[in-house]
Structures are given as C-alpha cells and as structure tokens.
Amino acid sequence: MKKYSIFALIKNAYTYHENWQKAWRDPEPKKEYDAIIIGGGGHGLATAFYLAKKHSMKNIAVVEKGWIGGGNTGRNTTIIRSNYLWDASAGLYDHALKIWEGLSQELNYNVMFSQRGVMNLAHNLQDVRDLKRRTHANRLNGIDAVWLNTNEVKKFCPIINTSPNIRYPVLGGTLQRRAGTARHDAVAWGYARGADAMGVDIIQNCEVKGIRRNGDRVEGIETTKGFIKTKKIGVVAAGHSSIIANMVDLKLPLESKPLQALVSEPVKPIIDTVVMSNAVHAYVSQSDKGELVIGAGTDAYISYTQRGSHDVVEGTLKAILELYPIFSRMKMLRQWGGIVDICPDASPIISKTHIKGLYFNCGWGTGGFKATPGSGDLFAHTIANDEPHKLNADFNINRFVSGDLVDEHGAAAVAH
C-alpha cells in the first residue's frame, strides 16, 4: 500500500494524478477462506481489518451484495460519542471512541474525526434525573461527560433557544467533549483500503443466497458468484441480518425499520458542535461542507424500502425549529432513509450462535456508526477466538432468554 500524504499529493500532481494506486482490488472470490464476513459496511470492513491486523487471519473475504459502505455506513448522521449509561455499553462505546482518536493515522486515511463535542439536552425533570444519572455513571467509568446548566448550554452553543418560555424549555444538558463526528464514507473506504492491503478480498456485488451447514457447523456460503467454502462466518448485515439468520432457521430479536435523515443546503459555520435532544427529538450538527445534518426518527413499522413517512421528517424539523428558530429559512436539500435493525433493549448483539462458526454482529439500531472501530475489533476477537472479548460478553444473544438485558433506551439517540 502506497502511503497517502501531502508529499504523495505533490508528487502525483506532476503526473496529473494519473498514477494513484487502486484503493482496493476487485478480486473474484477464491474457493475457500478462513473466514468470511457477510456485509461490507463499516462494521464488516473493520472486522476484516482487525482479523487481519490483530489475529493474523489474512485469508479472509468480505462479501457485499451492493457496494461497500452503501448501507447505514453511508446514510447516518455520523455522530460519535460514548456517554452510555450501563457499564457494558460504556465499555463498548468508549473502546470504540479510543480507537477513533487514532483512526486516521492507523488507517493512513483521513476519516476526519472531529471532536467538537456532543451535547444531550434535558427538557423535563425526569430528563434531568436521567441525564445526571448518566453523567455520574460516565464519570466513574472514566468517560468525560459533564452536566451543564441552561446558561452553560447557551454558552457552549449560542444558537439554541434556551428561553424558559418555549413549550419544552432546555433545563440543562450533558456535554461530552471527546465526542463528535467523522466522515462516514471515509471510514468504510479507509478500512477497505487497509484490509485489502493486508490481503483481505473485498468482493462487491456478491449477494449471499444461502449458508451451507453440516450438522451444527457452517461449511460455506452460497452466493451469486457461486459457493465459497469457509469454517467461520461473521454476519454484519445490519438491517438485513434477519434475512441471513432465516437462512439457517435462526430467529433474532430484531425488527428492521426505516430511519430517516436529511441535510440542509450548505452555509458558513453556524453551529460547531453536535446537539441532541431526545425529548423533543431533534439532533443536529454541521458537516465540514457546511450542510446541517439532521437525524429524524424511526417509523414503527418494518420496512426494507429505505423510505420512511413524511410525518417523521415534519416532526423532526418541528423540533429543530423549536430549538433553533433561526433555521426556518434554511432549506432541506436532501432526505433519505436507511434500514435499522433494532433490538428490544436498544443494545447490539455481538455474539456466537448455537451454530458453530456462525457469528452475528447486529442490532445496532439507530446508533451503530459511532461503534464501528470497536465493534469491528471486538467482533474480530470473537470470531478469531471463538469466544467473546470481555467488552462484548454482555452483548450475547442469550441475554434475551435470561432477561439480563442492557437497556439503553435512555441513551439511544432515537427513541426505539
């Protein structure tokens, strides 16, 4: 892999950029791999990257039915934070955050991780209790979240309407300064380039049609490019996880629902942090390009169409104007939808299954992007060692049987 740098740019400028190397190859699938990752999103590519980097598994493939990074990786609002309530989640998301902090260098690909802080606002007394509880838990878990009163909220983000006379006044909020945003596409591309350089085959336009089993073991996958043999399959198919699971008669506690987002036309910097509000459901940040990036909510019905209902968008912008009345003349440039796989406890599954060699990483719901590096790292560990890392042990499938859920409804961005 040729290194990217300002010097490389200068050098290539002399040859009109004719000589840049391919970011990744476009290989045909081999007959057999030591492990296959189903799903070429950020999590899947990160899994392959860490399998190769940390577990010396080089003979692996990522199969993707469309194009890499084309699912939720390329459709989310790119918020990264780790201010979760329970120890298990805090451990998981902060593990990811720590990797984010050095990711551009690790990948030699600028993922533009921008630690501009994330604020979560409280609008009623129970919000205040819940957010304070989370802040106390975060502090003891070594996560840098602090409580801000209304004036401090206003100071940190002056454009928020903190008037006590609005329908649901801002009663305070929490701030995690290490949190922020990153460039979503770059994450997929950076991991793909890094994994490819270590020999990982990234096979796009290859849809999985079936999983071949021998008794309680997996033997390989049937794809639109033929059968590929393998002993280990890591499924990271997000909204489509249940479809893969159904191939082996496995039922998952998931529902795939539409989640929408939108951006405004680009403007000069107006908001330089990320502000989230669960109670009135509005979250907003501004991209490096100048667009306001706004996350809407989920619809309650299952759908694989990547389209949601207009009411959700209207409801979101209503809340945006409640908190930022100055944005009324801003214009929505583009809206889109993704398919999010939601677990009943709003926490993910990173787990072995009862079928040997079959692993699932799913259920990230509306907030998977922030976990990408950590999720990949821990899932790689789980696949390589056939047992979970201690940081993802609690996120097993069996918790839905035992009742030992990791209930993060309060910390999830979108009310699930």
Next chain:
Amino acid sequence: MSKNLRITNNNFIDQTSRISFKFDGKTLYGFKGDTLASALLANNIHLVGRSFKYHRPRGIMTCGSEEPNAILQIGNDSSMTEPNTRATEIELYEGLEASSQNCWPSVNFDIGAINNFFSPLIPAAFYYKTFMWPANFWKLYEYFIRKSAGLGRSPTEPDKDIYDHRYLHCDVLIVGGGISGIMAAKTAAKNNLNTVLIDDKNILGGTTLFQQNECFKINNSYSNEWLKKEIETLNSFNNLTIKTRTTLAAYHSYNYLLARENLTDHLDLKDKKDKIRQRLWKIRAKKVIIATGAMERPLIFDNNDRPGIFLSSSIKKYIDFYGVKCGQKISLFTNNDSAYETAISLNNRGVSVNSVVDIRDKTNSLIVKQVEKLGIKIHWKSSVINTNGYKKINCIEIMKLSDDGTAAVGKKINEECDCLGISGGWTPRVHLFTQSGGKLKFRDEDNVFLPDKSELSQISIGSCNGDFELDEVVKNSVNLTNKFLNVNNNDYENLEIIASKEIDKKNIWLLPSDKPLGKTKPFLDFQNDSTANDIKLALREGFKSIEHVKRYTTTGMATDQGKLSNMHALGIIAETAGVKMGELGTTTFRPPYTPLTFGAIVGRNVGEFFDITRKTPIHDWHVKNKAEFENVGQWKRAWYYPRSNENMHEAVQRESKAARDSAGILDASTLGKIDIQGTDASEFLNRVYTNAWSKLEIGKCRYGLMLNEDGMVYDDGVTTRLSENHYLMTTTTGGAANVLSKMEDYLQTEWPELDVYLTSVTDHYATVSICGPNSKKILSKVIPNLDLSDKKFPHMSFKNALIDNIKCRVMRISFTGEHSYEINIQSSYGKSTWEKCIDAGKEFNITPYGTETMHLLRAEKGFIIAGQDTDGTMTPVDLQMDWIISKKKYDFIGKRSLYRSDTIREDRKQLVGLLTDDPKEILEEGAQIVSETNKQPIEMLGHVTSSYFSPNLNKSIALAVLKNGKKLKGQKMIVPMKDKKINVTVTDTIFLDKENKRLNA
C-alpha cells in the same frame, strides 16, 4: 441599464413598470416579470458567484431550478435573509437585495481564487489523503476547511414569516403546465374529474409559451399561439384548480405528494409583511400525471464554466421571454438540433450569431436548413475545445473532431464571442417518477433514462417521458392521457402539426482537447467544482459504483443535486469502465425536487403550536396563585406555589409541613382515568395487574401494579370497584395513553372472549385531593351529609356524593400516607370544587401543594413513582413489593418473565432507602452508589432515584436502587460526587409512620 441588451417587442415583461433592486450593494433596475437573473443580465452582469472549491468566477448559466452558479444571498436582515437562492427562480420585486456568496472581499476580487492556482494539488477527495499529521492538528485544519466551505449565511434571528399547510384531495394531479400538462388538464377537466394542475412558474405554458418558430406549427399557427388559446379554455372549468408558483417537492408512496406554493416571494418588500409566505400542500391524488418536461444538458470540454457560457435553451428563453440579450456576439455549440432554435430566435431579434459549432456530421433537418438559409456559419463535426476570458468569456477555440470523436484535429480556429450557448441534448425530468419508487429504463439512441415500471397510479407524458419532437409530444401525451384516465377526449385528433424532426444524433460525453486531460478543466458539477478528471481519478482508484464515484468526487451533491451533472458523470463512468449505461444504473433522486424551506415543512407547528398543552380545569387558579409549572408529558402541572420571595426549596418545605401538620390540597386531575366496564372486568384486571381483583368488594379501592410482558414495572395506580361490573382505574399522568392502548391491544387481540369495555375519562373528571390530619373536617364542610366515619368510609373505599347537587365520587385513598380524600367531579365543576375546598380549609390553613411536595411526601412513605424510581429494568420483587404479586393467579401480563434466570437472581438491583450520615446533606438524584472508591475500576452498585430534605423528619432522605440492596440494610455506602464523597447508610424504604397510623388520624 444598458438599453441595447433589452429588446422592446416582448409580451411577457411589463416594460412600463420599473423595479429597483440591489446587487452587491449597487442599485439596479429591472421590470415586472423579470427574474433576478434576467434583470442582472439586462444590466450586463454575468459574474455573480464563485465556485465552491477553486473560487473560479461563475455566471448565470440556466433559467431554472437546475442553476448551479447563480446562487445568491437574498436580503440583509438577520432574521429574513435567505442563503443559496437561485437567481433564475426568484421573481424580481421592489426592494430586493441580493449579494454574491462564497467570495471575499468581493465577487470581482476574491482572495480564495488562489485555490485555482493550487488546483493541481487538490483533486477530488484530496482531503482523505492528507491533513493527518500531526495527528492533533486536524482540529486546526478543519477550522479553515469549514470557514472556506459553505455557501451563503444562515439567518441569525428567528424567522418572522408565517408558513402554512393544507390538504388537497383530487382525482387527477397534473404536475407541469407545459403543452402536455395543459392538454392533460383539459382532458381530465372535460371529463368531470376533480383536477389540479400545478406549475412552478408564475405563468402556464412551459417552453412552448414562447416558441414562435416557423418550424413548429399547430393548425397553421405558431405553437405558442395555439397553446395560448388552449390555456384560455382552461378557465371555463370549475372542477380544475390551477396553482402556479407551486413546486412539486416530493412524491411519496400511495400518491402522497408535497407541493410548495410560493405566496409572497414575488411581492414587493413592503407587501410581504403579515402574509403567509409559503404553503405546503399535502396532496393525496387518485391519479398523477407527471408532465415535468426535460432539462438541457451542458457539454463537457475544457474551461466550460466561464461566465457568459449558458445552456443554449436559456439564451433562447432570455431573449424570447424576458427580452434580454445574453450577449452581442453569440456562439453556439451543440450536439443536437435545439441550439438551432436558439440561433433563429437570436437572429429574429437582431442578435448576431457568430456560428454554430456542431459535433455531428452535416445534417439536414428542417430547422438546420433554416439556419443555413439565414447565413449563419455552421462548423460541422467540430468541437469547442477551450474558452478564454477570466471573468467573462471572450473567445472560443474550435477544432475539427476525428472520425471516432476522441481527438481534436486540424487547425485551431479562434472565434471571438461574448457569450456561448451550449447544448448537449435533453434529459427527461424523471426525478418525481423515481422518488415515487418507479423504475427507469435506458434508451440508447439518445442516452436518456425514461420512466418504466411503477406500482402507483401514475403516468409520465411529454418530454419527461422521452418525447422530444412536437408532433410526438402532442400525439403521445393525448393517447397516454386518454388511456390512463379511461376517457376519450378527441379535441386533439386530426391536429395538423409541422415540426422539424431531428434526423441525426451524436453524443460525446467528454469532448476532446488538444491538451492532455490532466491539463484541462472540463467541469461536470459547476457548483462543487468537480471535473471529468475527478471522475476518472475515482475510477482509477478503484471506485466503481456510481454511488462511490458521486461520493468520492462530490459530483451531483451540490444544491442542484446533480440536475446538470448526473448524466455526464454516468456517461464518463460508463465509457471509462467499458460498461453500458443502462447496466450502470443511476443514483437515487431523493426528495425534495428543489430545496424546501424548513419553515414550509413545519408550517404552523411552531412556538405555542409545537405541541398541544394540556391544562387541568383548575389551571387558571394555579396561575392566579403564582404556581410554577412542570411539564409532565403534555400536561402542565403545578410544581410548587412560591409565596413572596420563597425559592423552590422553601416553598416545598412549607407545603410539605402544612400537609402533614394540618391540611394540603393537590390538583390530581392529570392522573390517567380509565373507565372499565363489562361482565369480565374483574377477570380482565386479574390479567393486567399482578394482584388479584375478583374479591375486591364493591365500593373498595385497591392499588395495582402493571408489568410489561418482560416482567418489568410499567405503570401503577389505584383502581376502584364502582359496581359489580364497573371499575375506575387510575394511571400515572405520563402513562395514561400507553396503558389504555396496551390494555386495548390485549383485549382485542389476545382476549377477545372477555366482555370488557375501556373508555378514557381522564379529561372528564377533575380530581381534587385533600390530605392531612384536618382533611376529614374540611371534607365534612364541603359535603356535610356524607358519613366520614372510619367505619362507614374507611381507607381504600369510595362513596358517591353530591356537592351542590352535582354528583361526584369521593375516594379515601392516600399517596402521602396522610388521612386523605380524592374528589372526582365533572371537569366543568373542578375549579369551583377546588375553591370550595380552599374556602372550607381556610381555618385549617389548607395549603395548596404541587408535584414537588407530592413527590417528597410520598418518598417519606417509600411509595414509588413509576418512571422515576423504576426505569424499565425493575421487577416488583426488585421494588420489594413481593406482596403485590398474587401467588394464586395462574397468569398475568409479565408473570412468566419474573422466573427467568436473570430475573430470579437474588442480588439484582433493589429499591432501598438511603440516609446520609450528615442529615443536612441532600443527595443528588441520579448520583451513583459504590461500596468503595479505592479499587479501580469503581464498581457502581446502584443510583439515587429520589432525594429530598424532609421537613417532617428534619433530615434528608432518599430512595435508591442498589445491587443486592435487600440484604444490605444498615450497611455503609458511598455516593461519590465530582468534588466529594458522601457517606450514606442503607435503610428501609419507609421513613415516616411505618405503622400507617396517620392514615386514620
């Protein structure tokens, strides 16, 4: 105004009414009917903006919504300014102030243009490859990137304008008022269908409206004259609604469409005030006819972005419609016949056309012959390979094309010009069709994507359906419309149509240059500055999918959303990668079609209409008595009643003490109330609550706990048996709606055999709660003939009573642990009943108290608040409320979940009391509890759920959940705060009156 740029014989511009406006601070003049763009051009202003990345000078390029360059800031007022407005769409009005964006200090001299010099260093996506060292410098790099990015400025004060929503239901919606749309509208209206025709312009007619050309005639009239008559006939239909200045923004499933009507944007500044600015129409149409026309494509060659370069059809519209000359010496460059229409229009208006450069071999269509007849030079099989002029084009370079079209050959000709019209063919506007979920097909002969299959009741007609020739447009539109509407309108049969037909087609996505590609700048996406080279770079680097290339190069992601650039991007990708365009597919067109203000989307749901506010019938009294309010769900609840200078703590202390010492009064009207009737009502309660209900005597009340099916506490409240088959259930304030819908769900779907009826009566009754040792005395004054003796009216029972002949229900129940009554009375008597109680209680110093005091009082008694002391992870056992789980009942909602391996664990988090070692120290709700702070990581054992200073106990008290809490009573724990550690002792949850003596005091 340069007079010679405006021609006089024009039907569409009222040259008698002059309008003044400002551009970049300079006062200019235009006429009524102008767009900002046409007025600027009439003033010979071409340079209006700078591009996003290289800050290259850019001019007006189009006349419509696809405009990539003329994106201006409108207005200076900090609340009313609007960024990124297309000069080509905004109608000129008196007082309009516009300024160019993304340039400093001015559009004429822009420091950022230095980027153009560095352009070899900053190809597509260069930022992914650099700015990584040193690692912590990204913040600094990003600061500068952000500053240079963005286009216009956001307003900084709240918008003063009003926006509105309306619903519209119709049989047929026709989008687009061009020739096809007008014929379709007439057909639908004639056949008595409730028809709506919308068009984004201020006048119907589309491009045919100004098509006055010998080559295009209908029934021996110019096509514009014929159409004008057709438009006039539309006025006779009462069942036809025409909406101009209305843009179809989004086409959702099930023929649900959103259209934005501009109501004041065209009005003079002084006339805009207090009027609705924009209205969003929410349309449900039985049938939709899309007649949105087509967009002209540019041509892609070196330096094709200079000010003075227009789409050729725009030059035609500026001269034919606005009467404005885009130049004095105009050259045209085309790959199809439409530029010849422009040549004829210009010639007719006395503007000299230098030449037409056509990449095709000589072709002999009617219109080409006419141009030849006019003596205009045509460079066949040639290409413009470069342009010159920094802030305005002044010269084009023309060369012959090789036979295969890949090279520029022969002698270079320089042709002076001050304007260049380019035409790369036409792209059907299929955006709405694809938004609706329709699938596209590709037509190879002219490289267009066309509507194919759709699940919805809709058709596309006219050029958006790929018909570009006048006779075909008419014939096919009529046939398709008749078939779709299942009618037979023969108005348009036997029309005599003269139409020049295009004979030869040729297309080259990226035109050759005499220079190596790397040295050229053939722009695709003018606003985002992405070139053909960028596309090729992406492909070289392994980005194959169109979505990848788009994202890597940002092509098509500017404010025009790729209207101009998409097809060429696809074409160049297909060509470079050796794939057929039809197989490559296209990117998804996402709503909205053109950017839509947040204001229009939100409509009137702002400010006080953001969410409904629920107020109790006693609300006004609370306001009058200076209560502070708390939002609980949508309810406003009195929080506390400060007297004179009291702060919240002082007020709550006073209220709490009064309630226990003498009497307190609380407005409990917000509690959810559900009326339950039916012969199986008792059985129903058995199933939804954890405890047993069959044996509850008539006239008695019982506390119930409701679980989710996962075994976790969901809601609680007191339910009263009013008669054999009649109960009144109360729920928490926030939980009422959910409890009702959950119970309905079980009733209708799991237990349809039960004879039970549920009705929400929350709003029907006001609830006045009186508590304290003197409550009985007060109630006896309010309802003198009710026997309040403990024997006749014991705790947890209810009586029907009359207050001034008004029926009410009185429950003797208590959430404070005090002797307490709740009067439920018809809402309209709520306030008078409350006042009656206040009057009766005066001698006992009856004290109104709010939710904060209520919370304090119940905490003294260890009563939980569902949602505060529970968080969806607590079972009744965890709450130490084992007593409420019936052992006898076979089943109830959530029962099975209580016996899972995790829920039966004995060391789960359990509800406990906490006392601080320092009785004055009040714990913070939400604070965590640990047993030791020395070991890392610190293990969190639980958290404080409720915490107060109790004036009745004169110490602070708290409820908390604590791991294994049941067994830890008496143990010391630590509550570690940021700046200190608070020592606490685990206690029982009941702090006051463990023996419940006060209930009967």
Next chain:
Amino acid sequence: MFLINCPYCGERDQSEFSAGGEAHIERPKQPTELSDDQWAEFLFMRKNIKGIQYERWNHTHGCRKWFNMVRDTSNDKIHAVYKMGEKPPVK
C-alpha cells in the same frame, strides 16, 4: 405515507394508525409451562421478513380497533387488511 384501508372505517391516512409488529404471534396460553427459551421466542424473537409480512395495525386516531394487514416489506405495498380473528387471506 401509506393509505390504509381500515376494515372498520375505510381508507385513511397513515398518520391515523400505529403499527404493532408481526401478527399471529399468539400469547402462550400456559406461559408457566414454557422453558426460558420458548418464552424468549414469544417475547423477543421475530421473523422480520423482507417480503410478504402479516402484521398488526391499530387505528389509533380513529376507531381504535386493531386489525391485521398483509404488506410487502420490500416495497411497502399493502395487499390486504382483515379483522382480528379472521383468517388471513391466502398469499
């Protein structure tokens, strides 16, 4: 925005309805007889089908009745609605 044909009220806008997930998952009549696994299956595990799905809807802001719907989750096309307790129409 779907147009939903409530079996009791007729065609109404989606905004009047709320979705209730997969249909025909009957609450076990004897939950106590079930293993933890079987109970979890009822409680949490879902087919989450891409394609024809039988699902529950409630006309929340209308007649408040629950009913069933046959909808293709891959394109949101509604194929049928039927009342609770009625047999689902054959595919």
